[in-house]
Amino acid sequence: MDWETVIGIETHAQLSTASKIFSGAATQFGAAPNVQACAVDIALPGVLPVLNRAAVEKAVRLGLAVGAQINRRSVFARKNYFYPDLPKGYQISQYELPVVQGGSLPVMIKDVAKIVKLTRAHLEEDAGKSLHEDFHGLSGIDLNRAGTPLLEIVTEPDMRSAEEAVAYAKALHALVRWIGICDGNMQEGSFRCDANVSVRPKGAQVLGTRCEIKNLNSFRFLEEAINYEVRRQIELLEDGGSVVQETRLYDPERKQTRSMRSKEDAHDYRYFPDPDLLPLVISAETIEQIRSELPELPQAKRERYMRDYQLSPYDAGVLTSSREVADFYENLIQALGGGYKLASSWIAGELFGALKRAGLEICQSPISSGQLAGLLQRIQNNAINGKQAKEVFDAMWNGEGDAEAIILARGLTQISDARELEQIIDGVLAANLKSVEEYRAGKEKAFNALVGQAMKATKGNGNPAQINGILKKKLEG
Amino acid sequence: MSLSLPEVKRIAWLARIEITDAEAAAAQGQLNDIFKLIEQMQSVDTGGVAPMAHGQDVVQRLREDRVTETDQHAIYQAIAPQVENGLYLVPKVIE
Numbered sequence: 001m002d003w004e005t006v007i008g009i010e011t012h013a014q015l016s017t018a019s020k021i022f023s024g025a026a027t028q029f030g031a032a033p034n035v036q037a038c039a040v041d042i043a044l045p046g047v048l049p050v051l052n053r054a055a056v057e058k059a060v061r062l063g064l065a066v067g068a069q070i071n072r073r074s075v076f077a078r079k080n081y082f083y084p085d086l087p088k089g090y091q092i093s094q095y096e097l098p099v100v101q102g103g104s105l106p107v108m109i110k111d112v113a114k115i116v117k118l119t120r121a122h123l124e125e126d127a128g129k130s131l132h133e134d135f136h137g138l139s140g141i142d143l144n145r146a147g148t149p150l151l152e153i154v155t156e157p158d159m160r161s162a163e164e165a166v167a168y169a170k171a172l173h174a175l176v177r178w179i180g181i182c183d184g185n186m187q188e189g190s191f192r193c194d195a196n197v198s199v200r201p202k203g204a205q206v207l208g209t210r211c212e213i214k215n216l217n218s219f220r221f222l223e224e225a226i227n228y229e230v231r232r233q234i235e236l237l238e239d240g241g242s243v244v245q246e247t248r249l250y251d252p253e254r255k256q257t258r259s260m261r262s263k264e265d266a267h268d269y270r271y272f273p274d275p276d277l278l279p280l281v282i283s284a285e286t287i288e289q290i291r292s293e294l295p296e297l298p299q300a301k302r303e304r305y306m307r308d309y310q311l312s313p314y315d316a317g318v319l320t321s322s323r324e325v326a327d328f329y330e331n332l333i334q335a336l337g338g339g340y341k342l343a344s345s346w347i348a349g350e351l352f353g354a355l356k357r358a359g360l361e362i363c364q365s366p367i368s369s370g371q372l373a374g375l376l377q378r379i380q381n382n383a384i385n386g387k388q389a390k391e392v393f394d395a396m397w398n399g400e401g402d403a404e405a406i407i408l409a410r411g412l413t414q415i416s417d418a419r420e421l422e423q424i425i426d427g428v429l430a431a432n433l434k435s436v437e438e439y440r441a442g443k444e445k446a447f448n449a450l451v452g453q454a455m456k457a458t459k460g461n462g463n464p465a466q467i468n469g470i471l472k473k474k475l476e477g
Numbered sequence: 478m479s480l481s482l483p484e485v486k487r488i489a490w491l492a493r494i495e496i497t498d499a500e501a502a503a504a505q506g507q508l509n510d511i512f513k514l515i516e517q518m519q520s521v522d523t524g525g526v527a528p529m530a531h532g533q534d535v536v537q538r539l540r541e542d543r544v545t546e547t548d549q550h551a552i553y554q555a556i557a558p559q560v561e562n563g564l565y566l567v568p569k570v571i572e
Contacts, residue, residue: 026546034563039549050540052542143565
C-alpha cells in the first residue's frame, strides 16, 4: 500500500527580551542556578504576574510578518499539570483566544514554493530545568528558565515529508531572527520544534492517529526523527497493528523515537482563564506602529532581487537566507552602484567558501562589504582578471589591506593592451601549430588549449575575454 | 450535568489531593450542588451579552521590559527542604 505522511509542527521560540514574561527577573542564558528566579518565578504565595510589553510586541511582529490576524483581545489561561520544574502547578499560556491567529509562511522545497498555513501563535511562559544526574537519587531544579517568554507557533497539518518539515522549520527560524524576536540559538534551546506525525493510505481524507515528537533542537534531529517515526508507524499498520496517540522522544544516539507518556491522563490540562491576569488588549495604533517598524521581509526581498536585479531564484534565496547576508549584499551593490550578479556570485562563492572554512558567520567576516566592493570595482573596470582577483581576495582575507594596496604591492595588472596581447598570441600560434591545425579541422577543444597557452604566456595576467576574441579573429581570419 | 464518583476521584488525583471514599462521596454531593447552581445560571438568556474573561471589565497593564529583580536565591533557599550547588533538590521524577 502507498502511504502519505502528514506533519504539523509546533515551535517554541524564546522571545529575546531582557526580562521575563511576567516578572522583572533577567532571562540571560548560562547564569548560575536560580540566581535569575525571583519570587514570581518560583511561585511564592501572594505574588502577581505583570505582563512584559516587549513580549507582546514581539508576538505581534511575528503575526504581522506571517500575515496573520492579530487578536485585539486575547486571554491568558492556566494549563494545569504537576512537575517539579513548574512550581506554580500550572503554566500560564493562551488557549481559546491566542494573540495571533492564522497566517502562513512561504517555504522553498528545492526550487518549488509551498505555502504552509499557520493555525495560531500564542504567548506563554517557559518552565524551569530538571537535572537528573549526580544528586544522590534526587533531581536538581534550576528555575532560571521559568517564566522566560515563549511564542508557540503552530502549523496546520500541511507538510507531507520530513524534507518539507525541515524546510518549514528553517524558514521560520530565518524569519524569527530576521524580524528580531528570537536569537534562534538551537543549542541553548531558544528555538525548539515538536513534530506531530501521522500516516494514512494515499488518497484517504481522514487523518491517521498522530504521535507528537517533543523537543527537537536541531534540523537534523527533526528530519531523522520524522523519518524514523514514519517508518515505525507504517510498519505497525502494515503488520495489522494500530498507532497509539502518545508523546515520543527522539534519541539521537540510537536514531529512534521512544514512548514518553501516554496522552490519556497527563494531557488533561483543565485550562481555565487565569484570574491573576486581565485580558490583553492591543490597540490598532500599537499594531500599526509595529507594522511600520517591520523590516522588508525575506520573501519580498527575494522577489525584488529576482525582479530588479535579475538574480536566479536560487541566488536570491541564498542572499536572503539571513538579514545579515542581505545587508552585506545591499551594502556591496550600493558601493558598486550596480554589479548585482557579480556581487551575488562573489558572496555566494568566494566569501561563503572562506567563511565556511574558517567557521565564521558573515557578521564576523574579516572582509567588509566596502573592501569587497573595492575589489569588485577592479574586476568591473578590467584592471585585474578573475584569477588575480582571487589572489587579492585571499590577501585581503589575511589582513594585507585594501584591494588597491594589495594590487599595487603585488604588481597585479591585467594586460588589456590589444597590441601587446596580439604579439603574445602570434607567438603562441607559431609555437602551437598542431593545435591550430586541429582547431581548423573542427576540433573545438584545441581552442581552449590555445587560450590556456596564451594565458600562460601572459603569466596569468592577460584579459581572458580579450584573448578569446583575438584568438578567434586570428584563427578564423 | 453531574459528576460520578469515579470522576470525582479522578479530579482529585489530577489535583494530587488524597481523599478517602467517604470524603469523595461528600465532595461529590458538594460539587453537584455547585453544578446545580451553574445550571440555574445557564438557564438565563445571555444572548447579546459579550462573554467576559475576567470579573472586572478592565484590561491588562503592561510593564516595560527592564530587569528589576536581583538575585535573592540564598533567602529563598533558606526555607527549601534540600538544596545543593544552588539547585533545589526534589524526589526524582523522570518519565
